[in-house]
Amino acid sequence: MIPETKKTAVDHALLTTFGTTDLEEIHELTAGLSSALVFRIVVGGKPYLLRIITRTDAMADPTLEYNCMQAAAEAGIAPKVWYTHVEDRLAIIDFIEAKPFPMEEAKTKLPHLLKRLHSLPSFPFRINYLDKIGEFIEKFRTDKLMPEDMTAELFDFYIRVKSIYPRNAEDMVGCHNDLKPENTLFDGKRVWLVDWEAAFLNDRYLDLSIMANFLVKNEDDEKIYLDTYFGHEATEYQHARFFLMRQILHLFYFVVFTIVGKTPDKPIDLGMIVPDFREFHDRIWTGKLSLADMDNRLQYAQVHREQLQHNLGLKRLDEALRIVANY
Incomplete structure (x- = not known):
């Protein structure tokens, strides 16, 4: 073995x-x-x-x-x-004997845990996350994985958000960067983070956004989540920056999971049925769905593409871009 x-x-x-x-x-x-x-x-x-x-x-x-x-x-x-x-x-x-992690309990425990993680002495710098996304986009385009008319608006958003998104030192903290459920283990009392392969100095809002894919289902959830993490009522700027990072993460997952999910012998089905974003993440959370399966990876990519496509049409996007750019 x-x-x-x-x-x-x-x-x-x-x-x-x-x-x-x-x-x-x-x-x-x-x-x-x-x-x-x-x-x-x-x-x-x-x-x-x-x-x-x-x-x-x-x-x-x-x-x-x-x-x-x-x-x-x-x-x-x-x-x-x-x-x-x-x-x-x-x-x-x-070894942590993991038990089912009730969602309502996770919504309380995980933002507190993230705050403790981000309060540790800074981890070493490894890559610039925003720049790295650009490299993946170039590979995506070079490999011609999807028609340009299906991705142009998404990649235009990347250029737009990259030009205004801050890279201030106070929000660069030690991040785990891979906070999926199998790396977030609940033993019945405490939560443990495992698999530190992707850990490095990064934007705190990335870790917050990764967990939010599973925990934040509406505006009320977002308010409680951010207020708990920051220890006070989150500001307009903090909500705006969080929202923008969530869209950046949607883009990242779409691009990367399309790249890693594509196999030479199987073209991407552009007409595939795309599951609901919330339902898909709930199934991952409960262990009913694994991203080890290549078809699931491609579905996951499209789940994030559709979510980003929807959010690009929201008034909140322009407001968030304005708030962050003018901060």
Whole structure:
């Protein structure tokens, strides 16, 4: 189950951490989109999680990942870290037995948790998120994944929002950047954030927007969500900036999930039935739908395209652009 090339490193990790290489149980965990190998292991009657990084590209930085994870663990946001080894690219942490996370409870706990995360000492800078979206858009266009007339308005919005969206230092904080349900584990009492592969210094409103896809269903939800996070009544500017980042995130998910969901032997079905945005995210939240499935990824891309397309016609968009530009 553990690759031959990693067995020596895993044995060393086990011996260093537990004084034994004997595993009472080992099961590979396949949920999620990460390329890392993840195992639930049992040593001395206690479960742990063994994670082996397999990526070797520039974005797979074990030093950054482990440092961010350790900082979060020390703050009680991530599970306890028992072992990390940068060269071997593996870590052992506490295993969290996840339980169903009631939505109403999540709406209270998660903004508080995000505030604690964003109050940690800053994570290292890795990429500029807005600029990176531009690179994905260029790849999307180069690969001619969809007709220009279906994407022109969306990509015009990117140019418009990028020109006014602030990059102020006070809103650049340590972000997780991948707060999907399988990385947000509820043990029945507390919430734990796992998989710190994508963590780096980023705009606080991105983490807020990712979670909002699942938690914020209307204006009342948005008010409670932002007021809870900021610890006071959110300002007009904060609501406007949050709204703009949500649209930027819709664009990002549309572009990226179209790129990663497209397979050479299967053209994109431009007439596919696009599920309701809220229903789709509710199914992800409850574990009834997985984005590991390529068809689901393409549907997910179109869910975000349609949501962004709808929101571009709202009066609130122009108001948000004006408020943020004039701040």
